Amino acid sequence: MAKHETPLLDQLESGPWPSFVSDIKQEAEARAKNEKGLDYQIPVDVCEDLLGVLELSFKHGRTHWKHGGVVGVFGYGGGVIGRYCDQPEMFPGVAHFHTLRVNQPGGKFYTSKYLRQLCDIWDLRGSGLTNMHGSTGDIILLGTTTPQLEEIFFELSHNMNQDLGGSGSNLRTPSDCVGEARCEWSCYDTQALCYDLTQEYQDELHRPAFPYKFKFKFDGCPNGCVASIARADISFIGTWKDDIPVDQEAVAAYVGGELPPNGGAHAGRDWGPFDIRKEVIDLCPTNCMQYADGKLAINCKECTRCMHCIAVMPRALRIGNDRGLSMLVGAKAPILDGAQMSTMLVPFVKVEEPYDEIKEVIENIWDWWMEEGKNRERLGELMKRQGFQRLLEACNLKPDPRMVQEPRTNPYIFWKEDEVPGGFKRDINEFRKHHLR
Amino acid sequence: MAKHETPLLDQLESGPWPSFVSDIKQEAEARAKNEKGLDYQIPVDVCEDLLGVLELSFKHGRTHWKHGGVVGVFGYGGGVIGRYCDQPEMFPGVAHFHTLRVNQPGGKFYTSKYLRQLCDIWDLRGSGLTNMHGSTGDIILLGTTTPQLEEIFFELSHNMNQDLGGSGSNLRTPSDCVGEARCEWSCYDTQALCYDLTQEYQDELHRPAFPYKFKFKFDGCPNGCVASIARADISFIGTWKDDIPVDQEAVAAYVGGELPPNGGAHAGRDWGPFDIRKEVIDLCPTNCMQYADGKLAINCKECTRCMHCIAVMPRALRIGNDRGLSMLVGAKAPILDGAQMSTMLVPFVKVEEPYDEIKEVIENIWDWWMEEGKNRERLGELMKRQGFQRLLEACNLKPDPRMVQEPRTNPYIFWKEDEVPGGFKRDINEFRKHHLR
Amino acid sequence: MAFISSGYNPDKPMENRITDIGPRKYDEFYPPVIKKNKGTWLYHEILQPGVLVHVAESGDEVYTVRVGGIRLMSVSLIREVCDIADKHCDGYMRFTTRNNIEFMVDSKEKVQPLIDDLESRKFAAGSYKFPVGGTGAGVTNIVHTQGWIHCHTPATDASGPVKATMDVLFDDFKDMRLPAQMRVSLACCLNMCGAVHCSDIAILGYHRKPPLMDHEYLDKMCEIPLAISACPTAALRPGKVELEDGTKVKSIIVNEPRCMFCGNCYTMCPSMPLADDVGDGIVIMAGGKVSNRISAPKFSKVVVAFFPNEAPRWPQTTDCIKKMIEVWSADANKYERLGEWAERIGWERFFEKCELEFTHHLIDDFRDPAYFTWRQTTQFKF
Amino acid sequence: MAFISSGYNPDKPMENRITDIGPRKYDEFYPPVIKKNKGTWLYHEILQPGVLVHVAESGDEVYTVRVGGIRLMSVSLIREVCDIADKHCDGYMRFTTRNNIEFMVDSKEKVQPLIDDLESRKFAAGSYKFPVGGTGAGVTNIVHTQGWIHCHTPATDASGPVKATMDVLFDDFKDMRLPAQMRVSLACCLNMCGAVHCSDIAILGYHRKPPLMDHEYLDKMCEIPLAISACPTAALRPGKVELEDGTKVKSIIVNEPRCMFCGNCYTMCPSMPLADDVGDGIVIMAGGKVSNRISAPKFSKVVVAFFPNEAPRWPQTTDCIKKMIEVWSADANKYERLGEWAERIGWERFFEKCELEFTHHLIDDFRDPAYFTWRQTTQFKF
Ligand code: SRM
Ligand code: SRM
Ligand code: SRM
Ligand code: SRM
Ligand code: SF4
Ligand code: SF4
Ligand code: SF4
Ligand code: SF4
Ligand code: SF4
Ligand code: SF4
Ligand code: SF4
Ligand code: SF4
Secondary structure: OOOOOOHHHHOOOOOOOOOHHHHHHHHHHHHHHOOOOOOOOOOOOHHHHHHHHHHHHHHHOOOOEEOOOOOOOOOOOOOEEOOEEOOOOOOHHHOEOEEEEEOOOHHHEEEHHHHHHHHHHHHHHOOOEEEEOOOOOOEEEEEEOHHHHHHHHHHHHHHOOOOEOOOOOOEOOOEEOOHHHOOOOOOOOHHHHHHHHHHHOHHHHHOOOOOOOEOEEEEOOOOOOOOHHHHOOEEEEEEEOOOOOEOHHHHHHHHOOOOOHHHHOOOOOOOOOOOHHHHOHHHOOOOOEEEEOOEEEEOHHHOOOOOHHHHHOOOOEOOOOOEEEEEEEOOEOOOOOOOEOOEEEEEEEOOOOOOHHHHHHHHHHHHHHHHHOOOOOOHHHHHHHHOHHHHHHHOOOOOOHHHEOOOOOOOOOOOOHHHOOOOOOOOHHHHHHHOOO | OOOOOOHHHHOOOOOOOOOHHHHHHHHHHHHHHOOOOOOOOOOOOHHHHHHHHHHHHHHHOOOOEEOOOOOOOOOOOOOEEOOEEOOOOOOHHHOEOEEEEEOOOHHHEEEHHHHHHHHHHHHHHOOOEEEEOOOOOOEEEEEEOHHHHHHHHHHHHHHOOOOEOOOOOOEOOOEEOOHHHOOOOOOOOHHHHHHHHHHHOHHHHHOOOOOOOEOEEEEOOOOOOOOHHHHOOEEEEEEEOOOOOEOHHHHHHHHOOOOOHHHHOOOOOOOOOOOHHHHOHHHOOOOOEEEEOOEEEEOHHHOOOOOHHHHHOOOOEOOOOOEEEEEEEOOEOOOOOOOEOOEEEEEEEOOOOOOHHHHHHHHHHHHHHHHHOOOOOOHHHHHHHHOHHHHHHHOOOOOOHHHEOOOOOOOOOOOOHHHOOOOOOOOHHHHHHHOOO | OOOOOOOOOOOOOOOOOOOOOOOOOHHHHOOHHHHHHOOOEEEEEEEEOOEEEEEEOOOOEEEEEEEOOOOEEEHHHHHHHHHHHHHHOOOEEEEOOOOOEEEEEOOHHHHHHHHHHHHHOEOOOOOEOOOEOOOOOOEOOOEOOOHHHOOOOOOOOOHHHHHHHHHHHHHHHOOOOOOOOEOEEEEOOOOOOOOHHHOOEEEEEEOOOOOOOOHHHHHHHOOHHHHHHOOOOOOEEEEEEEOOOOOEEEEEEEOHHHOOOOOHHHHHOOOOOOOOOOOOEEEEEEOOEOOOOOOOOEOOEEEEEEEEOOOOOOHHHHHHHHHHHHHHHHHOOOOOOHHHHHHHHOHHHHHHHOOOOOOHHHOOOOOHHHHHHEOOOOOOOO | OOOOOOOOOOOOOOOOOOOOOOOOOHHHHOOHHHHHHOOOEEEEEEEEOOEEEEEEOOOOEEEEEEEOOOOEEEHHHHHHHHHHHHHHOOOEEEEOOOOOEEEEEOOHHHHHHHHHHHHHOEOOOOOEOOOEOOOOOOEOOOEOOOHHHOOOOOOOOOHHHHHHHHHHHHHHHOOOOOOOOEOEEEEOOOOOOOOHHHOOEEEEEEOOOOOOOOHHHHHHHOOHHHHHHOOOOOOEEEEEEEOOOOOEEEEEEEOHHHOOOOOHHHHHOOOOOOOOOOOOEEEEEEOOEOOOOOOOOEOOEEEEEEEEOOOOOOHHHHHHHHHHHHHHHHHOOOOOOHHHHHHHHOHHHHHHHOOOOOOHHHOOOOOHHHHHHEOOOOOOOO
């Protein structure tokens, strides 16, 4: 019989969608039963107390967690989020309820062996509750006590060859879309680049040296399946330079209705027979496609690689072969000045090991940001405050109209003294000879 | 033989476009000859000296005019722009060179009688040079001396029943498009409304009581031939509520090529036969038009009255009959914060004498602006500083999605205390009972 | 309990310490068919909701069965996932960027048994453990954050509203009848850990009362200058406050009309909490997107300024979301995301069709860029 | 000369003074055919460049012949306009909102004689006085401002560059071969009295050197606080300055890197002029529009950061304008304004096709809204 009455939470056990309440309850029972006979290193009733405190929040409409103090593992500035309950007497099992961020593998592929190992550690040393996964991408081990932090890290690093992820003012755990591993549209190997940069920048990831957090995300193509453009300080988004290969037979098959448009993504409704003109040609944002007497023609010079036509006819159209990625920078959540999406900085760069060109841009950005950024100022905010030109200078990049949606509408150009013949120094008396007061 | 050498200006006498240099020269000669034997009230060689000082500017690449002191006519705070030359010894004829702004008649229609009278006054008492017209709309009498200002005003008001226009921190001379007088698309009588409001607000026009300048402009329809949306603090732009009447025969005539598209505006090039689908249906921004078996159908509920189809087929399509105007507010030039266009405030109001509804909005706006506006702060800047909501409150207008292009993307809503149950006062001790420190 | 040492020695923390090793390498975890065909995939097809096939140049196929994941998962549930993977997928699986779980098999025969197994598993109280779906032009999992489960700044819960909403949208999780994909996201405060600012529909926790000042402790617990400088609207200033017992303390004074309840001060200083039972609630945003397909990515727009926290099932919130999806589904063109639809018909029509009231709260009045959201054209619909 | 009194008595300014009478009433000046048919016009047609006919319900017609106006006009020229109006139009005429002159007649026969008369009139040096044109899909008159003729803040002249540009564009003033109307405007400083910020092509005078401080006189001639507060970028602060003769005076110090040369300080204070022979010049803007036709009104964008003041004919400026118009004319669709074209093909293409260099100056870095002009999508053209 449950430790706390949870009449409100109980109502979340009904309905078809998996109930996190049912799951926490089953974990609570498992711990109570303790069939494996574990010597749980944190309170056995941690799950009951979590349900209890959550029920209280449902009743109050307010959280019952306090600010986390500085807890962590020796030598790292991140990877742990401290958390304390504001009703420790009522809920001793969650009085301390810190989380660890475990750096997920690329593409979030797993073996059961790996996950079982992780579960065993967490079962013994934590709440047995996780997030698969956190919004940044980490595996979140949700809730343990301070003494267990080092133990868990030790077991992870020694027994699982696994490190923690990031938190605090450092590089956050990079994450990627499934990419080439299982997607035909990936313009580069997202997992390879994500892994290489994660390893290259371990120090930046574990030891806060930045003004604020900094995030990398890797999308294999403009579809943005890891939403990098919305939430990464640097968004690495795959693209290509050359033409879209067209398989005219397959086009005919789509037109003939033999192939399902958009890989069957719209099969749930009868949208009528596929109309290539209405569904592809007319929706192309650049109007660079033509369909005449059974042939599809694309003026690829004018294509902006939005992916629509490819998505609608995946068997007829493919991404080009001269592939690389665009680097867009500065995305962030609304605090303080309103949300920002990433802005185009490097329209195209080849993705070739050891990725020196890419790393040079990253490091130039960091140098500038660490030099100029205020405490808790994200890259995007610094770009706004000092202007895009400063970023270009820091990266030694040439201005390119592809970096802007449109040129400025105000003429308020800050000319530099060395750009103006004769500079800024002038002689008033000389001037007054020609212009009396 | 000319008083000053003007080798640079002389080069502007060639070429087909009317040469202002040739014109000033002819005026200079006329004054020198003085066939009518006038006793010119300002220096006879004013035009020579103007050419001289302009030539000097062409040479220096700098203006030779100084700030105008406060000159004007008794009891008015506007209508005159003072101006002094910074080389009075070299160019005594333009040492004082003030301009008067004469409030142009609506639609800028004139009789030769009126203009000749004006010329006679200005010939005798001024430089004989004008601007037909100034950017705001006034007739500009360009250049005279201080003693002549009252004389000119006296003659204008007594002999021509004509008043000055505005300058300074007051209502500026309103101006309008030709409208109903000669345009089939005018949704209200621009001249009538412009005249009525100009008369109603004479005091505001002549006696500065505002934080800064304030402009009215009247466009009969969304084509905006007086550019009100770009340069008026209140833009009055005609529109209609009901359907676009369609004359199917005329449509057929356009399709058949009997009528020139766009009233012949494109006759200078062979654009090929008129293609109603390409030129009208597909260009309609709302896609609310259909052309099937010789009939044109418009789903007017979805029409945003952009005027395109009407412009292309003026004999087939006309503006609707339930007419009125939209009031958009806050346009201004870039100083200080970047240019602004007018923002939709009143989507639709009927235009019926005595225009009380319109005047109420105007006066509510002025009350708010005079109350809250800083010195030299335009209405548009105040709207930005205090927020559109304050303007709505000042005008007792209900919020309407037609006022915005899109809802806010940031959640930073300034809730007022009375909107939130229980208000803002809370008891920390009560709170701490539930949330220990 | 007896403390069980991992081998870590607190007195010699550096003793054979292993650091900076990063994550495990991705390819350790690739199923064989993935490892073999990586980078050579030709095309994919969605065979039914939740079931994808990808075909490689080699002719190999990988069948993916996607199931809805509750991202707040117990080790018991994860072990059950492992059991399934062992049974059907040679022990491999992956998680998606929206916290769904994907089981992959290398031949068609293996698909149906896998599905049957997954669909058969339910929690004691009856909800599915592994519902198959979440693909194509349907609703997929809601990305969300911590809420009352673990964070100190939320204005609403995360897992609760998500469960309530997914129950209401469940049919569309298992279907692909919508005009385009529908991405719903939740963030429990405007730190927006869910990055919900570019979602088709976003559920956002928001406070509506200024910080409640714990003057007696503030100076002891916080760095006053840090907290003050954290305020984006300069609503805070230092000041002396007299407590009930008459003692004067250094503290912070809030200029309440300047506060827009972002909570950034509380992040810096625990002695100024914002949380309030009636003050807190949910903001509904809509019309955002991330993909560059057809149109550029878009921010979500605020379409409902406030719904109260109606635990446990947030009915007003879920009704509103359901309504928007139904109206969009009925009115939009094929391939048209919610935001593309709203822009095509005009936001005035959006509010009319969705029967939402346009209140003054929805007009942007935050900083200069607000101007660009106002309407500077005569084009509008009656 | 002997002072001729109008009747005004300086000692009794209020003596039978007439004020607040406003302008003359518009309908005093309507030609009969306008007065009769006002509000009942059915349609119009452009018969040839510069010649319009409007047909009323009554069947009446009014033929309008539009001629290019130099808005800087002498009384002699105005009188000549009156002579023409008397001869052909019963003494009526009007001016357009772009400073052209329109002669109206009520029957077709009267058109050709009027045109012949107009086209026959030339200035001594050979330029036309009344060129017929400026209608439809062509170039019409350039709205402009004072420049060196009468203002104290210009960074370029007005009448000069306008004459030079109209000479270059003259053929298109007399033709209607362009994809749409082409509206060129000029403002001699960024007060933008021409309101050029929404023009297809804008010629803008701009300074590039910070104010030249006349310290010795500044405090005597200006209100230091007023001048300082006029600066939008807070580049000014009060300070003491030592003159050559060693005396210390109160004055203003300019933080030069913060100055963007708007001249607003000079408007407030004559002791800080910006004008400079090499510093001043022209900014070219393009892609704006005012009408709501098809697309909403648009601001013009800066496409060339600077051209020097090359009096008397500003060749770099006129070449650039000519080039943009030719490229647009060759590339754009029928009815497509320059800005609509640039947005359709993308600004990267605009710069490529117009052979203009994209320099760092063209990237917005003024205030928060700059962000919205940057590119937040992967969509671009190589
Ligand atoms: C755990 C996680 C939410 C989740 O449930 O998944 C999370 C949780 C917190 N975030 Fe976050 N953020 C998480 C992903 C994000 C994301 C999404 C992303 O990374 O893709 C964002 C938006 C993108 C961005 O970075 O802008 C995000 C934007 C923030 C912000 C606002 C930062 C900003 O510059 O706008 C804060 C506020 C702060 O840093 O003080 C914040 C702060 C926090 C804190 C540390 C609360 C605080 O103020 O100290 C939260 C701790 C909650 C807890 O007790 O567990 N979190 N946070 C996510 C990290 C899990 C992981 O490592 O995988
Ligand atoms: C004469 C005229 C230009 C012309 O050649 O046509 C003119 C001339 C001046 N304008 Fe203007 N403005 C003139 C129409 C405009 C317009 C266009 C319009 O009204 O449609 C604008 C842009 C629209 C607007 O109001 O924003 C305009 C925006 C300015 C500004 C910027 C105001 C702002 O808030 O952005 C200033 C600066 C100021 O007020 O100190 C200004 C200031 C001036 C001053 C008074 C110079 C000064 O700083 O004191 C100029 C006097 C020049 C002279 O010596 O004759 N003038 N001014 C126009 C008035 C003629 C008339 O009455 O018909
Ligand atoms: C598995 C996953 C990647 C991963 O690394 O985990 C994925 C996988 C695929 N995405 Fe995605 N997308 C995934 C998250 C996303 C996201 C990110 C998000 O939602 O947070 C986006 C951006 C959302 C947005 O725009 O707001 C995304 C936007 C797309 C699009 C663009 C759709 C559009 O109309 O804009 C496509 C193209 C399409 O659907 O045809 C796409 C297409 C695909 C394809 C068809 C790619 C392929 O050929 O394999 C994959 C199956 C689609 C499907 O599920 O119907 N994927 N996809 C993610 C599954 C999430 C889930 O569990 O539901
Ligand atoms: C005479 C004048 C009004 C006045 O009160 O003086 C006028 C008169 C007409 N305009 Fe205009 N417009 C006049 C200035 C304008 C302006 C203002 C400006 O340029 O400063 C605009 C806005 C310009 C802009 O958008 O940047 C303007 C945008 C239009 C449009 C929209 C064209 C477009 O493609 O966006 C139309 C519709 C059309 O051309 O078919 C139009 C149509 C017309 C019509 C056809 C209306 C009618 O049925 O009579 C008139 C003859 C057009 C022609 O000249 O080809 N008028 N028209 C102005 C002549 C100025 C000149 O001398 O050239
Ligand atoms: S972002 Fe592109 S490459 Fe990556 S999974 Fe999505 S569609 Fe595939
Ligand atoms: S990818 Fe997009 S822009 Fe390119 S052709 Fe296809 S639809 Fe057009
Ligand atoms: S604005 Fe409209 S009504 Fe006025 S002249 Fe232009 S087209 Fe005619
Ligand atoms: S006026 Fe514009 S929106 Fe309306 S039907 Fe015509 S083209 Fe379409
Ligand atoms: S969104 Fe806010 S409340 Fe939710 S987890 Fe992130 S910081 Fe905490
Ligand atoms: S909640 Fe935000 S706006 Fe309000 S005082 Fe705190 S920091 Fe300032
Ligand atoms: S634009 Fe500037 S310089 Fe030109 S007239 Fe107006 S204020 Fe004077
Ligand atoms: S020119 Fe403008 S920016 Fe420069 S100091 Fe003067 S007011 Fe400030």
